[in-house]
Amino acid sequence: MELLWERNEMEVASFAVAKRLTEKNLFILDMDGTIYxxxxxxxGAIDFVCWLKARQKDFVFxxxxxxxxxETYYKNLACMGFEIDRENLCTSNHATILFLKDRFPNQRVLFMGTSDAAEEYKKQGIDLALPFDRCMDSAYDVAVLGYDTGLSYEKLKNFCHWVRKGLxxxxxxxxxxxxxxxGPLPDNGAMIALIRASTGRSPDMVLGKPQTEMLNLLLKRFGREKAETLIIGDRLYTDIRMGAENGVDTLLVLSGETKEESIPNERDPKGVDPIFPTFVSRSLSETLAFVLKMEA
Ligand SMILES: [Mg+2]
Structure with missing residues (x-):
């Protein structure tokens, strides 16, 4: 594990680390806590993306x-100053839509999520309803839990009802x-625990990072190998785990969830199942400054 801020002080070793970073051709960047x-x-995040473009690197958020x-992500990213093409974005909704089309073609989906996300599934041909009372007379084949920032008790009780039925x-x-x-906001993992407490069931499939399929989907999209790929993220059990379990180098940034004192190391693994990042940097700003210094 290489701490970039320590390497900044050591010219010879720094050069070797910077070379490993700059020789990558596909950069997979997490969003929340990493770029915004x-x-x-x-x-530093916008400048880092400009550096990737100037060096003609492939990258994906x-x-x-x-x-x-x-569509909402593109608009929000553009407003923030990140100018990207469609191929530069991938969300767990993309992975879920592909999974549904592959494993459950033409089946009815009950989706606990936002109306905005639901529209994307519908545009992709998924027959989907939100778990409102008025939709409860229909039959469903699959239940999908998304990050529902418009969660209501009505949606929650109906979703649990269908999970309990064994979909x-x-x-x-x-x-x-x-x-x-x-600070931290309750996300899907917290909802999984709530639904488990009520129904006794855990998801049959959890998509998104660190699932290998997400990585394979991107390697295929850009025609790149694992060895020329770098995963950058702020969270150990999703971003860094996806790289660590698949032989892909990772850069942990400390601008989001993970704090310096919780980085595992060989002497202090911080738990029974430690996940070791390849590189650690305080932020993309520090990463860019490090790389530029070594390029000069
Ligand atoms: Mg993150």
Missing amino acids: LDRTPIP LTNNSSKSS FYISTHPDINCPSLE
């Missing part, structure tokens, strides 16, 4: 946050909390 918090870009449609149950992602400027 709420709607505020993290300092990959988020587990399924509360918004791709195949999917969560778009496992994140327990979503980082924000106000």
Whole structure:
């Protein structure tokens, strides 16, 4: 594990680390806590993306946050100053839509999520309803739990009703909390625990990071190999785990969920199942400054 701020002081070793970073050709960047918090870009993130473009690197913003449609993400990212093409974005909704089309073609889906996200599923041909009382007379084949920032008791009780009936149950992602400027916000992992307490069931499938399929989907999209890929993110059990379990180098940034004192290391693994990042940087700003210094 390489701490970039320590490497900044050591010229020879720094050069080797910078070379490993700059030789990557596909950069997979997490969003919440890595490139922005709420709607505020993290300092250095826009410049880092400009650096990627100037070096003609492939890059993709990959988020587990399924509360918004791709269209909303494009608009929000553009407002923040991130100018990207459609191929530069992938969400756990994309992975879920592909999974549904593959495993449950033409079946009816009950989706606990936002109306905005639901529109994306419908545009992709998924026959889907939100769990409102008025929709409860129909029959469903699959239950999908998305990050529902418009959650109501009506939706929750109806969703639990159908989970209890034994439908195949999917969560778009496992994140327990979503980082924000106000602090952690309850996310899908917290909802999974609530639904388990009520129904006794856990999801049959949890998509999103660290699931290998998300990574394979992106390697295929860009025609890249694992060895030339770097995953950058702020969370150990999603972003960094996806790389660590699949032989892909990772860069942990400390601008979101993970704090310096909770980084596991060989002497202090911080638990029974430690996840070791390849590189650690305080933020993308520090990463860019490090790389530029070594390029000069
Ligand atoms: Mg994050």
